[in-house]
Amino acid sequence: MQQISPTHSHLGWIGTGVMGAAMCGHLLNAGYVVTLHTCTRAKAQPLLDRGATWAASPRAVAARSDVIVTMVGFPADVREVYFSATGLALAHELYRRVIAWGHGRIGTHTLMSAPEEISHAHLAPQGPSR
Numbered sequence: 001m002q003q004i005s006p007t008h009s010h011l012g013w014i015g016t017g018v019m020g021a022a023m024c025g026h027l028l029n030a031g032y033v034v035t036l037h038t039c040t041r042a043k044a045q046p047l048l049d050r051g052a053t054w055a056a057s058p059r060a061v062a063a064r065s066d067v068i069v070t071m072v073g074f075p076a077d078v079r080e081v082y083f084s085a086t087g088l089a090l091a092h093e094l095y096r097r098v099i100a101w102g103h104g105r106i107g108t109h110t111l112m113s114a115p116e117e118i119s120h121a122h123l124a125p126q127g128p129s130r
Helices: 018-029 041-049 058-063 075-083 092-097 113-117 120-126
Strands: 010-014 033-037 067-070 105-107
Touching: 010 018, 010 058, 018 033, 018 041, 033 041, 033 058, 058 067, 067 075
Parallel strands: 010 033, 010 067, 067 105
Antiparallel strands: none
């Protein structure tokens, strides 16, 4: 696997609350190319002003990213990000490139029940066959 670095890695970021905005900002400061999505574009505006690119959905983030960080707080929001019609689980490119589970997805959820729902066994039936 190629090392993640500002020179050749495009990062996706989903969730720009207090922690998410600060962490994403540090990655922008380090020179990473970041595509982001959050519930309210206005909350992301300071990051967009600093060079991040807006994506209309989690799926759109997946299409443009080598690594995706999700930082959303509530189980319903996690389900929306991963399992909605425009979510990550249904993004063909995400499944093929990232949900290979050796690399690529970083979940930073604060609630323990949410990450348990995001498992290979849960996602595999929705993804394309290899």
